[in-house]
Every structure is written in C-alpha cells, then in structure tokens.
Amino acid sequence: MTSLTYPILYSIPRCPYAMRARFSLLLADKTVILRNINLKQKPQEMLAASAKGTVPVLYFPSNQQVIDESLDIMLWALHCHDEDNYLRASAPEQLKAILDLIEHCDSTFIPQLEHYRASARYHDPDTVQARTQCEVFIQTLEERLNHQPYLLDDKLSLMDFALLPFIRQFSQTEKPWFRAAPYPHLRHWLELLYQHPVYSQALKPFAQWHQATDDVIFNRES
Structure with missing residues (x-):
C-alpha cells in the first residue's frame, strides 16, 4: 500500500x-x-x-x-x-453521556478557558474571576473522579481523551496555583493519561x- x-x-x-x-x-x-x-x-x-x-x-x-x-x-x-x-458501543446511554459532557466542554468550558488563558497571559486583574468561571466545570470533573479513576467509569472512554487537551491547558495556565488547588483527583487523572502510551x-x-x-x-x- x-x-x-x-x-x-x-x-x-x-x-x-x-x-x-x-x-x-x-x-x-x-x-x-x-x-x-x-x-x-x-x-x-x-x-x-x-x-x-x-x-x-x-x-x-x-x-x-x-x-x-x-x-x-x-x-x-x-x-x-x-x-x-472507548465508545461503549453496547451501551447507547453511556455514549450519550460521553457526548453530552464533551458538548458541555466545547460550548461552555472552552470559551471560558480561552478567556482565562488570555487574562493570565496578560496579567489581567480579571484572571481570578476568569479562573473561577472555569472551576464550575472543573469541580464537576473532580466530583466524578472522586468515585472512579476515569471520567465515565473505571475504564478509559472517548470522554477522557476528548477532554484531556483542554484540561491540560487549564492545569498549565497557572501551574503553582493548580498544584495547590483542591483538585487532587483531577491531578491524578492527568497523570494517568500522561502515562498512557498514546499521549x-x-x-x-x-x-x-x-x-x-x-x-x-x-x-x-x-
């Protein structure tokens, strides 16, 4: 070929x-x-x-x-x-849950993330407020990961890989702050994904x- x-x-x-x-x-x-x-x-x-x-x-x-x-x-x-x-082919309700969370990430979180990153880059006094807006979504992920290692359940899914690049950006925007932030499960999730061969x-x-x-x-x- x-x-x-x-x-x-x-x-x-x-x-x-x-x-x-x-x-x-x-x-x-x-x-x-x-x-x-x-x-x-x-x-x-x-x-x-x-x-x-x-x-x-x-x-x-x-x-x-x-x-x-x-x-x-x-x-x-x-x-x-x-x-x-990764698509949970035999469980349509799980695929719907995957796509719903990705849609929420894309439509709501990503615009907030872009504003936060721009504010932090230019040392805008609005940075904390912009970060706080992002945290609404971040907190929902932390709550999910409090009960399971991955975002959908105990195995990797499309949800994890679709969100990873953007959560990575969030974590790197203010690294010292993120290292001390109350999101230990999200930090652990990131490390698990970083160790995956595909990453x-x-x-x-x-x-x-x-x-x-x-x-x-x-x-x-x-």
Whole structure:
C-alpha cells in the first residue's frame, strides 16, 4: 500500500483540537499522512480541502471526503476500530453521556478557558474571576473522579481523551496555583493519561510540512 492511499491529517503539534484527532487515530490504530502546518502559511492543499482554514483537517484522497471537526474525526476513527470500547458501543446511554459532557466542554468550558488563558497571559486583574468561571466545570470533573479513576467509569472512554487537551491547558495556565488547588483527583487523572502510551506518541515532534518534504506516516509504529 502506498502512502497516497492513506488519509491526510493537517495538524499543529500543540493545538488541543488537533491533539484530539491524533489521540483517536492512534487509539483506533489508523494510519494517516501527518502534515504539521503553520497557520501563518496555510498550505493551499489544506484550504482546497477545507475552507475553514484551521486544524484538524482529515482529507481522503481516494474519494475527496473531508472531516474537519475534531470530535467528528474521533468518532469516525473509533467507529472504524474500537477494540477497547472507548465508545461503549453496547451501551447507547453511556455514549450519550460521553457526548453530552464533551458538548458541555466545547460550548461552555472552552470559551471560558480561552478567556482565562488570555487574562493570565496578560496579567489581567480579571484572571481570578476568569479562573473561577472555569472551576464550575472543573469541580464537576473532580466530583466524578472522586468515585472512579476515569471520567465515565473505571475504564478509559472517548470522554477522557476528548477532554484531556483542554484540561491540560487549564492545569498549565497557572501551574503553582493548580498544584495547590483542591483538585487532587483531577491531578491524578492527568497523570494517568500522561502515562498512557498514546499521549507521548501523539505529542511526538515532527517537522513542519512543506511540499518538497517526504510524507510522514503517522501510526502506532511511527
């Protein structure tokens, strides 16, 4: 099989949405061509596939299909192959609970997180208030983890990997504060996810893609 038959993932190493995509592709044991890009120099190939101009973008050369939302990429990958039952296929009510919490994260927590990170970056006096708004969601996660090691139950699910990049950002915004904050279960959850093999593999550095460079094959073996 040549590399041209693989889907192409346009990505940025530290983008949390792109992390979601890479996590799921690794969990589902899917092989893609990875193209790390610079948003200040967006490749025309990516813009031709998806006019939104942001990552992740998963493009299928074989039929010109495009998936350009991180959660949709996660669901596509795991619907293809979900050996460890991250989607809880036999329990529709659990999948609904997974998707409901992810939707709440995306619609409510992430905008609050972006405001908090911007406030902290510029030493805005509004930082504490912005952080407090984020903590409403953080406290719900801490309560969940008070009873189980992972966000849904005692086994990893899509919920954990979809939220991880954003909780990671929250934890790193004011590191000394987070280390002392009353969220021991959330800190433990982060450490468990950081130790998962997929985490280090998804964050493995690859050079920025240019047309003249060779394709980077991204999978469990890379």
